[in-house]
Amino acid sequence: MTVDAILFFIVAAGAVASAVLMITGQNPVKSVLFLIVNFFCLAVLYLILHAQFIAIIQILVYAGAIMVLFLFVIMLLNLGTEEKHVDALNMKRSVAVILSCIVLFLILIAIGLPAAGTGGLPASALVNGTVETIGRDLFRQYLLPFEITSLLLLGAMVGVIVLAKKHFE
Amino acid sequence: MLEQYIPIGFMFIVAIIFGIVMSKLSEWLGPKNPNDVKLSTYESGMEPVLSARERVSVKYYMVAMLFILFDIEVVFLYPWAVNFRSLGLFGFVEMLVFTVVLMLGYIYLLKKGALKWQ
Amino acid sequence: MELLIPVIKISVVLGVLLGVVAYTVLVERRVAAAIQNRVGPNRVGWNGLLQPLADVIKLVMKEDIVPKQANRFIHDLAPMISMAIALITFAVIPFGDSITLFGQAIKLQIASVNIGILYILAMTSLGVYGITLSGWSSNSKYSLLGGLRSSAQMLSYELAMGLSVIGVVMIAGSLELDKIVQTQHGWMWNILLQPVGFVTFVVASFAETNRHPFDLPEAEPELVGGYHTEYSGLKFGLFFLAEYTNMVTSSAVITTLFLGGWQIPYIGLAGLPAFWVSILQVLAFCVKVYLLVLFFIIIRWTIPRFRYDQLMNLGWKVMLPLSVLNLLVTGLVILYL
Numbered sequence: 001m002t003v004d005a006i007l008f009f010i011v012a013a014g015a016v017a018s019a020v021l022m023i024t025g026q027n028p029v030k031s032v033l034f035l036i037v038n039f040f041c042l043a044v045l046y047l048i049l050h051a052q053f054i055a056i057i058q059i060l061v062y063a064g065a066i067m068v069l070f071l072f073v074i075m076l077l078n079l080g081t082e083e084k085h086v087d088a089l090n091m092k093r094s095v096a097v098i099l100s101c102i103v104l105f106l107i108l109i110a111i112g113l114p115a116a117g118t119g120g121l122p123a124s125a126l127v128n129g130t131v132e133t134i135g136r137d138l139f140r141q142y143l144l145p146f147e148i149t150s151l152l153l154l155g156a157m158v159g160v161i162v163l164a165k166k167h168f169e
Numbered sequence: 170m171l172e173q174y175i176p177i178g179f180m181f182i183v184a185i186i187f188g189i190v191m192s193k194l195s196e197w198l199g200p201k202n203p204n205d206v207k208l209s210t211y212e213s214g215m216e217p218v219l220s221a222r223e224r225v226s227v228k229y230y231m232v233a234m235l236f237i238l239f240d241i242e243v244v245f246l247y248p249w250a251v252n253f254r255s256l257g258l259f260g261f262v263e264m265l266v267f268t269v270v271l272m273l274g275y276i277y278l279l280k281k282g283a284l285k286w287q
Numbered sequence: 288m289e290l291l292i293p294v295i296k297i298s299v300v301l302g303v304l305l306g307v308v309a310y311t312v313l314v315e316r317r318v319a320a321a322i323q324n325r326v327g328p329n330r331v332g333w334n335g336l337l338q339p340l341a342d343v344i345k346l347v348m349k350e351d352i353v354p355k356q357a358n359r360f361i362h363d364l365a366p367m368i369s370m371a372i373a374l375i376t377f378a379v380i381p382f383g384d385s386i387t388l389f390g391q392a393i394k395l396q397i398a399s400v401n402i403g404i405l406y407i408l409a410m411t412s413l414g415v416y417g418i419t420l421s422g423w424s425s426n427s428k429y430s431l432l433g434g435l436r437s438s439a440q441m442l443s444y445e446l447a448m449g450l451s452v453i454g455v456v457m458i459a460g461s462l463e464l465d466k467i468v469q470t471q472h473g474w475m476w477n478i479l480l481q482p483v484g485f486v487t488f489v490v491a492s493f494a495e496t497n498r499h500p501f502d503l504p505e506a507e508p509e510l511v512g513g514y515h516t517e518y519s520g521l522k523f524g525l526f527f528l529a530e531y532t533n534m535v536t537s538s539a540v541i542t543t544l545f546l547g548g549w550q551i552p553y554i555g556l557a558g559l560p561a562f563w564v565s566i567l568q569v570l571a572f573c574v575k576v577y578l579l580v581l582f583f584i585i586i587r588w589t590i591p592r593f594r595y596d597q598l599m600n601l602g603w604k605v606m607l608p609l610s611v612l613n614l615l616v617t618g619l620v621i622l623y624l
Binding site: 171173174175176177179180181183184185187188189191192194195196198199200201202203205207208209210211225228229232233236239240243246247250251252253254257258261264265268272275279284286 | 290293294296297301346347348349350351352353354355356357363366367368370371372374375377378379397398399400401404405406425426427429431435438439442443445446449450453456457460461462516517519520521522524525528595596599600603604607608611614615618619621622
């Protein structure tokens with residue numbers, strides 16, 4: 001096994017373990033922490049694939065911004081340990097089980113397909129992960145999706161105002 | 170894996186070990202004679218009233234939410250800034266459109282008073 | 288051998304960093320004393336030079352108190368996060384050009400990565416957790432308010448921080464910090480090319496490190512000790528150390544981005560051997576960083592604290608539009624000059 005492969009298995013095991021701990025944990029703040037650990041594992045996985053920019057964005061945006069929001073929401077709603085109203089969610093639970101089974105099935109198909117897992121990275125992938133190449137493609141080839149993102153963000157801003165409006169008017 | 174990141178990995182390990190050792194040190198070496206008053210929450214010498222974990226102002230949630238939105242803008246700006254010279258005027262106009270849309274949102278926030286703190 | 292060099296570099300950098308941080312605490316106390324016309328700590332060792340050691344020993348021998356109401360695990364974790372993140376940030380900062388030792392060129396930077404600046408911003412944004420979690424886990428009203436205030440403050444100023452670096456990136460065309468330093472040769476320091484960016488970045492750095500005049504999370508008159516009210520012993524010490532480490536690291540980042548890093552203008556004309564040039568450059572870097580640290584300290588003892596609404600207004604209504612404007616002006620100047 002190469003160093004990359006060993007590292008991959010260690011980090012992947014960490015990612016799975018932290019995900020499981022996140023779901024099974026009773027304390028929502030601890031769950032947030034395990035999710036952050038999970039994001040770090042993902043960032044290392046991206047690094048193994050030479051996707052440096054995505055790796056750091058994973059930490060900067062997900063671990064550094066979105067999880068802070070989660071933490072705020074937990075504090076805001078004063079969620080202590082998970083309360084015992086879980087039984088009321090039976091319907092949601094069965095839907096979740098069905099969806100998870102579908103995803104698992106798709107993953108198994110993907111593993112079975114011949115294209116997956118052959119050879120190493122294509123040569124182009126080794127340079128494509130840098131900020132320079134991503135910028136070049138994003139601002140030439142994918143110009144329209146990029147501009148539409150701004151509208152998406154604008155919509156989200158309006159959404160924030162609508163949600164919290166009555167508290168500051 | 171990119172070799173340049175290996176020292177950063179080392180640094181993470183060293184820093185985490187340092188943090189664990191330092192924060193456990195006074196637990197190991199310090200005296201231990203706890204009593205009820207010592208272990209109660211500090212509240213200027215009064216008996217603590219209620220739990221601290223009450224619901225807090227929605228303002229903090231707003232700040233975090235708006236932060237995410239603008240943070241995503243900032244993240245888009247970095248690949249643009251790196252390629253700024255090669256993208257030229259075209260790239261500038263492109264980013265101008267993007268920024269203007271977001272600044273419209275910003276003005277909307279200002280007008281609605283979302284950024285006002287009492 | 289391949290792995291030995293980074294290990295040595297990390298040990299030296301962390302050793303020097305922690306030493307400097309310990310003595311910065313002493314320097315701060317002496318400077319504060321001088322400003323307030325006092326003497327300051329001068330009894331332990333010659334002129335108080337052993338004071339940091341005495342402080343650490345005192346903190347280690349203190350009882351570690353965790354309030355009954357607190358969440359034990361997270362209460363333990365929070366100071367660790369603060370300290371570890373403060374140390375990790377230093378990994379990408381170049382403290383010199385390369386130096387030739389025993390016939391081997393060694394780069395004076397722990398890790399030169401393609402995403403340098405983003406790494407620093409990411410680590411800064413993680414710093415929020417230490418403070419928020421300590422505030423939440425203590426289950427004390429002062430801690431919670433301090434933690435919340437501080438995280439909202441850090442989030443608000445992170446935006447201005449991220450935006451004010453972009454001007455520098457546009458000039459350098461790279462996120463790698465060593466390349467950014469190399470573009471600042473001669474007198475082409477970014478402080479001259481990006482004066483507005485420099486001011487917004489420095490202000491944001493003050494807010495990010497929770498230093499005066501933005502130290503509302505621990506505003507003593509209102510919040511007792513803020514987020515670390517319920518901490519004692521070395522766990523309190525870790526928050527304290529983390530604050531000073533952050534101050535030194537921020538100074539190093541400001542130096543790298545705006546003050547030419549290790550560059551000494553026109554040192555090539557002096558005709559010194561390459562080895563001594565490298566040594567002088569490292570010294571120049573240290574001097575620049577420490578002057579900034581002194582600036583941080585002097586500001587703390589001369590300027591009154593902001594009110595919380597003023598702080599948020601400054602962040603969202605002045606710093607944010609100003610840095611966006613700076614960005615657009617920089618773009619126009621680069622395009623048409």
